[in-house]
Amino acid sequence: MKHLFKLLVAAVLFMGIGVANAQDENHPWAIEIGVNAVDVYPVGTSDKGRIDPSMRGEMFDEYFNAADHWNIIPSVSRLAVSRYIGSGFVFTAAGSLNRIKKLGDYSADNLTYYGADGEIKYSFKNAIGSSWFDPSIGVGGGYTWVDDIGFGTANGLVGIKFWLNDNIAINFQSTYKHAFEDDYGISHFQHSAGLVFQFGGKDTDGDGIYDKDDECPETPGLAEFNGCPDTDGDGIPDHLDECPDTPGLAEFNGCPDTDGDGIPDHLDECPTVAGLAEFNGCPDTDGDGIPDHKDKCPNEAGPAENDGCPWPDRDGDGVLDKDDQCPDVPGTVANHGCPEVTVEVIKQLNEFSKTILFDLGKSTIRPESYAVLQKIVDVMKEYPNAKFEVEGHTDSSGSLKLNERLSKERAAAVKDYLVTIGMDASRLTSEGYGPSRPIASNKTAAGRQQNRRVEISLKK
Structure with missing residues (x-):
C-alpha cells in the first residue's frame, strides 16, 4: 500500500506539471492505467554504475527475453496522464513501481523500484491519416529510485497505440532510461502496456461536441450535424438552410414550397397558389400571358394594354371600342364603327x-x-x-x-x-x-x- 501511495503521488505531481504547461485547451486529456516491465540486461557494457558489466549484454541484446530478464509485478504498476499539445505532440507525466528480482543474468533481493517521468511524444496518427493506428516516438527525463537510492535519467521511447474508439486505446511503449550517475545509477529499459482513456476538451456551446469536431462551435447543435443546429427540424442544418426558421425541402436548400409548384416560397410571388416559373410562381388562368394577380379579368383572355381584359364592343357593331370612333352607336367596320350617312x-x-x-x-x-x-x-x-x-x-x-x-x-x-x-x-x-x-x-x-x-x- 505504501508503494502504491508513492506511485500516485508521483503521477499527481507530473499531472500538475502537465496542466501548468498545457498550451491548447481545445485538445483532450488522457489517463493510462497499465503494467510495466524493467529490464537491465540489453543496455550495453560500456558504463558501470551499480551493475557489474558482466551482468549485462550488448545494446538490444536479448531484447525480448522476458522470461530471463524482465521484472514484472502482477498488478497495476504504471499510471500516466497525457495532454495533447498540438501539431501531433503529446506531453505525458507517468509514475511507475516494480520489484527488481533480476539484474541481468543474476538474481536480486526483491529491490523496490519507483519511477517518475515526463515525456514529450510525437504521434504519427494524423500524419499517416489513420483513425486507429497511432505510432509515436519521444524523449523525456525522469527520476528513478531503486531500493531508495535515486538517480536522474534521460529517456528515449517508441510506442504504438491502437484506438478502439474515439476515447479508448491500447498502448504499448518501450523506453530506454540512461542513468546520469556513473557510480550508483542503473541504465535500463522499461516496457509498458496499458489502457488509455481520453477525455476533456473544450465545448464552448455546451452541446456535448468538442470544438475541434464541432462545425458550429459557438452555437448548440446536434451530433448528426457535427454540432450545428437545425432550428426548424427539417433535417437540414441551419448553416446550409436558406430558410432556417421554416421547415422545408432539401431540393430547395431547406425552404418550403407550400403550393407544390416547384418554386420555393421565398422566391414565389404567389406561395399559396400553384403557378408557373415564368410568372415567379403565380398562375395565369386564362393563358393570356398576364398572371392572375396582375390581370383584371383573370378568367378571360385579354391583351396587356387592356390589363388582361378583352376589348369591349359596347354597341355590338363588331368594332372593338378601342378602334370604334363611335363606341356607343352601332356603325360599320368601313366607317370605323360609326353609322354611315346615307x-x-x-x-x-x-x-x-x-x-x-x-x-x-x-x-x-x-x-x-x-x-x-x-x-x-x-x-x-x-x-x-x-x-x-x-x-x-x-x-x-x-x-x-x-x-x-x-x-x-x-x-x-x-x-x-x-x-x-x-x-x-x-x-x-x-x-x-x-x-x-x-x-x-x-x-x-x-x-x-x-x-x-x-x-x-x-x-x-
Whole structure:
C-alpha cells in the first residue's frame, strides 16, 4: 500500500506539471492505467554504475527475453496522464513501481523500484491519416529510485497505440532510461502496456461536441450535424438552410414550397397558389400571358394594354371600342364603327333645310325656323364622325356680288346657330355659292324660289 501511495503521488505531481504547461485547451486529456516491465540486461557494457558489466549484454541484446530478464509485478504498476499539445505532440507525466528480482543474468533481493517521468511524444496518427493506428516516438527525463537510492535519467521511447474508439486505446511503449550517475545509477529499459482513456476538451456551446469536431462551435447543435443546429427540424442544418426558421425541402436548400409548384416560397410571388416559373410562381388562368394577380379579368383572355381584359364592343357593331370612333352607336367596320350617312339622311336634312326662313335680303334667321334647325342637329348627332357643309344658294336676280355675299352670310348664320344649340363646330363648315348652282330655272318665279335655298351636304 505504501508503494502504491508513492506511485500516485508521483503521477499527481507530473499531472500538475502537465496542466501548468498545457498550451491548447481545445485538445483532450488522457489517463493510462497499465503494467510495466524493467529490464537491465540489453543496455550495453560500456558504463558501470551499480551493475557489474558482466551482468549485462550488448545494446538490444536479448531484447525480448522476458522470461530471463524482465521484472514484472502482477498488478497495476504504471499510471500516466497525457495532454495533447498540438501539431501531433503529446506531453505525458507517468509514475511507475516494480520489484527488481533480476539484474541481468543474476538474481536480486526483491529491490523496490519507483519511477517518475515526463515525456514529450510525437504521434504519427494524423500524419499517416489513420483513425486507429497511432505510432509515436519521444524523449523525456525522469527520476528513478531503486531500493531508495535515486538517480536522474534521460529517456528515449517508441510506442504504438491502437484506438478502439474515439476515447479508448491500447498502448504499448518501450523506453530506454540512461542513468546520469556513473557510480550508483542503473541504465535500463522499461516496457509498458496499458489502457488509455481520453477525455476533456473544450465545448464552448455546451452541446456535448468538442470544438475541434464541432462545425458550429459557438452555437448548440446536434451530433448528426457535427454540432450545428437545425432550428426548424427539417433535417437540414441551419448553416446550409436558406430558410432556417421554416421547415422545408432539401431540393430547395431547406425552404418550403407550400403550393407544390416547384418554386420555393421565398422566391414565389404567389406561395399559396400553384403557378408557373415564368410568372415567379403565380398562375395565369386564362393563358393570356398576364398572371392572375396582375390581370383584371383573370378568367378571360385579354391583351396587356387592356390589363388582361378583352376589348369591349359596347354597341355590338363588331368594332372593338378601342378602334370604334363611335363606341356607343352601332356603325360599320368601313366607317370605323360609326353609322354611315346615307343618301336618305342627306335628303332628310335638306327637306328640313328648305324650310329655313330669313328676313328679306338679310342673313338673319327667322324664329319660326328654330325648331327645324334643332331637328337638323338631332339628325347630325346620330352620325358622330360625319362632317357636314352648310351651303348657301341664291337665284340670279340682282347683282352677282350681292348674291355671293348673301349666300355666304346665310350659310354661316345657319352653321353658327347649329353650334349654339349643341353641334360640334369642328364637324361643320359653311360656304356660299351665289346663283352658280341653280336647281331650277331662274326665268320663272317658282324656279327662282327653289334656287333661293340652304342645303346640307356630307363633307368627304
